[in-house]
Amino acid sequence: MTFHAITDMHLASSLATGDDAARWRSPRWHRPAPEPSGDLTELRPLPADGLDPHGVEQIIFRRRSTRNYDTGVEIPFDAFSTLLDRSTRGVASDVLTPGAPLTDLYLIVHAVEGLTPGVYLHHPQRGAVELLRAGTFRAQASRIAAGQQYAGDAHVNLYYLAHLPSITGRYGDRGYRLAQLEGALHAGKLHLGTHALGLGAVGSTSFDDEVVDFFSPHAAGKDYMFVTVFGRRRRKG
C-alpha cells in the first residue's frame, strides 16, 4: 500500500541538483537556546571512563527494545544525566549545528533518584533540566503514547519537539525532515546509551496533538517529532 500524501511530500521537499543542495545547506542556523524560567537542576554525567568497556559495536549488537519496566525502583541520577548529556551533543553533518539542536527535549520523569517526579525541559547548553510541572503523570504518559502501558511504567519518557515555523522559515519545507532526523538520531544514541548503562529503551508512537497539549502551555506552537522511553528492565518471574 502507498500513502500518497507521504510520497507527495517527499517529492515536494526533494532537491533536484547538487547546486540546489549546496544552496539549501549554506545558511546553517545557530538556533538560540530557550531561556529557562523555572527551577534548574544541574546534571551530573559520568566521566567517559565510567561507561561500558565493550565498545559501541557490541552495544549495537545487544540493542533491543524494552517494554517491561520495574516500577518498584528508581534509576540513578548520574545515569539519567549521562544519557541526556551524551545523546544531545549532535552528529557530524553538513547542515545541523553541533551545540544548537533544532529539537527541544521534554521529559516526563517518573522515577529518577533525587529528582522530583514531573515534567522537565532539558537545557543542553546549561547542562541542566528545568522543572515545568511537578507531579506524577504515569496515566497521562501512557495515554499520549497511544494508550501503551510501557510509557506509564518507564522511568522517563523523552519527547523531542520542534518549533516548525522557525525551522521551515530557515530551511524551507525540508526543515521538517531535518528536525525529524535530528530527533531520531538523538533518540538512537540515547537508546544505545541505555544499554551501556544497564538500562533499556523503546521508541514509541504517540498522539501528536495530545503530546503538544500535554506539554503546553510551554510547548504551544511546537510539533512532536519523536519519542523514546527508558528505564530499568523488569526481571522475569
Ligand SMILES: Cc1cc2nc3c(=O)[nH]c(=O)nc-3n(C[C@H](O)[C@H](O)[C@H](O)COP(=O)(O)O)c2cc1C
Ligand atoms: C518511530 C518508532 C515508533 C515506534 N512505535 C512503537 C509503538 O508504538 N509500540 C511499540 O511497542 N514499539 C514501537 N516501536 C519500537 C519498534 O517496534 C521496535 O524498534 C521494533 O520492533 C524492532 O525491535 P527491536 O528494537 O527490539 O530491535 C517504535 C519504534 C520507532 C522507531
